[in-house]
Amino acid sequence: MPLCYVYMVQCADGTLYTGWTNSLPRRLKAHNAGRGAKYTRSRRPVCLVWAEQLPSPSDALRREAAIKRLSRAQKLALITALPPNWQESIEKEEPQHGR
Numbered sequence: 235m236p237l238c239y240v241y242m243v244q245c246a247d248g249t250l251y252t253g254w255t256n257s258l259p260r261r262l263k264a265h266n267a268g269r270g271a272k273y274t275r276s277r278r279p280v281c282l283v284w285a286e287q288l289p290s291p292s293d294a295l296r297r298e299a300a301i302k303r304l305s306r307a308q309k310l311a312l313i314t315a316l317p318p319n320w321q322e323s324i325e326k327e328e329p330q331h332g333r
Contacts, residue, residue: 238294239324240301242284242309245277250309252301254294258285258324284313285324 238256243265245251251274255261264270265280274280288294301309 238288238291240286240288240294240297241282242301242313243274243280244283245274245280247277249277250283250306251277251280252298252309254288254291254298256291256294258282282321284309284316285320287324 236256238254239258240252240254241258241261242250242252243262251265251271253261253271261270262280262282265274266278268275268278270280286297288297301312304312
């Protein structure tokens with residue numbers, strides 16, 4: 235089963251959007267092309283600010299729902315708690331195909 239990711243992007247207006255995918259590069263490209271989500275369509279460009287790897291789509295959906303219930307301050311705390319090279323570890327694990 236492919237790995238999944240829950241992620242947060244910061245939109246051009248400073249807001250945060252949370253979603254899930256099993257291909258971060260493709261999903262970010264879709265967001266920035268105006269095809270990712272209705273919310274981000276008018277708030278481009280977006281920039282990946284946080285991601286977490288999960289073993290299955292159901293785990294990713296549950297984690298996404300939990301993060302969406304957090305306050306902005308709590309989401310910012312998640313972002314600032316990441317180690318400086320967090321994106322490198324995500325990129326090494328990136329699957330080739332998916333949502």
